[in-house]
Amino acid sequence: MAETPSVAVPGDRSGRRRVLLIVAGGIAAYKAPELVRALIAAGCAVQVVLTPAARAFVSELSLAVVSTRPVRSSLLDPAEEGRVGHIELADWPDLVLVAPGTADLLARAAAGLADDLAATVLLATRAPVMWAPAMNTNMWQHPATQHNLATLRARGADFVGPDRGSLACGWIGEGRMIDPAQLVAAALERLDHLAQETASAGAWSGRRVVVSAGPTRTYIDQVRFIANASTGAMGFALAGAARALGADVTLVAGPVELATPPGVRRVDVETAAQMHAAIEAAIVEGPTDLVAMVAAVSDLDVDPVPDKLEKAALLPALAGLRWRVGVDILAALTARHTAADRPRFLGFAAQTVADGLDAQTVEAELLRLARLKLIAKRVDALFVNRVGVPGLGFASPTNAGYLLTRDPSGAIAVDPSGPPVAKDRLAGWLLARLSAALWPGASA
DSSP states (O other): OOOOOOOOOTTOOSOSEEEEEEEOSSGGGGGHHHHHHHHHHTTEEEEEEEOTGGGGTSOHHHHHHHHTSOOBOOTTOHHHHTTTHHHHHHHSOSEEEEEEEOHHHHHHHHHTOOSSHHHHHHHHOOSOEEEEEOOOHHHHHSHHHHHHHHHHHHTTOEEOOOEEEEOTTSOEEEEEOOOHHHHHHHHHHHHHHHHHHHHTHHHHTTOEEEEEESBOOEESSSSOEEOOSOOSHHHHHHHHHHHHTTOEEEEEEOSOOOOOOTTOEEEEOOSHHHHHHHHHHHHHHSOOSEEEEOSBOOSEEOOOOSSOOOHHHHHHHHHHSOOEEOOOHHHHHHHHOOSTTOOEEEEEEEEOOOTTOOHHHHHHHHHHHHHHHHHHHTOSEEEEEEOSSTTSSTTOSEEOOEEEEEOTTOOEEEEEOOSOEEHHHHHHHHHHHHHHHHOTTOOO
């Protein structure tokens, strides 16, 4: 077999953003040439990988012509594998785009299989992956597909679509691949986010950051306590992302079973009073740039009964306890640290909004509540997210919301994070936005 021209590898100096397009075997594959042309028109370099089944729906020749690159489809291509070409492919892109993303390829990627070139690239790449699902509506709604979707989303994948409409099988419902123009817009937005996150690295190098995470406990007796559903995942993700960007990070963690992010100093606490003291100690230990209050602190406090309450005495004892409002750690910290060189403070707010409201009303209510808290707590920034709905908040691997930042004049800017993403991804986005808002003169 004659050796085909090599695809570009890391170190390509074209300056164009690199998109590796994986086309799976569904009828929507016929849209791939249009998608390639639109990506190139938007300034991207595009390398196409076809699954074996995709070759029944779209020709390699048409995709090679519009992309100006040889199309790859074989994992065992001797012209490429002499230099381990599948790893070159995996290392090359800034973004991997799977369009159409079939139920089969979703399942194989979720299981970590590497039985063809497309699945191998998905397993080996370190680039972010964006999927445009396309399949019969029953396949899309099947619990197995939804489980695979959740698995990949928890690992950081993005999903765009599917649309609802007439499908090739004759059904009408969810499953139609999103139109190429919308898909290109989503890909460009993701690439812009990546660029901003990369640029923020210089802004965090050497900064001191204190992050709180997880719940706190209010003990009633020696064995019983009141807490909440916080798992600490968002706070741990933020601490890990800040450390990866070069910050010196102290993580004050409530009682959670999570591994400490590499390079992060961890202080374990149980109660709100312990958390307050640990954060204060970290702040006064040295000049601190940011305090991120991600923890969900108990809102109630009480003097616990010295002994374990027997079951028969539990209800009468609860009624007789003198409950009080717990300390608002963030408000107390901002009230204490008021000098011009004080740390910047980031708050988190988990809010419920009544069901049945349209998206615009939900957004308006979340932002109204967030503005009130940002002002009342005197913080520099506040991230608000909805809870009580799938994919958001406590015990969910993904999250989404709005970041509010306040400049010295008091003007408040609002930045939506977009659709739900894995919490480590959201942490990177938050740090990029915070560096631009809080230290606008910092450079990479």
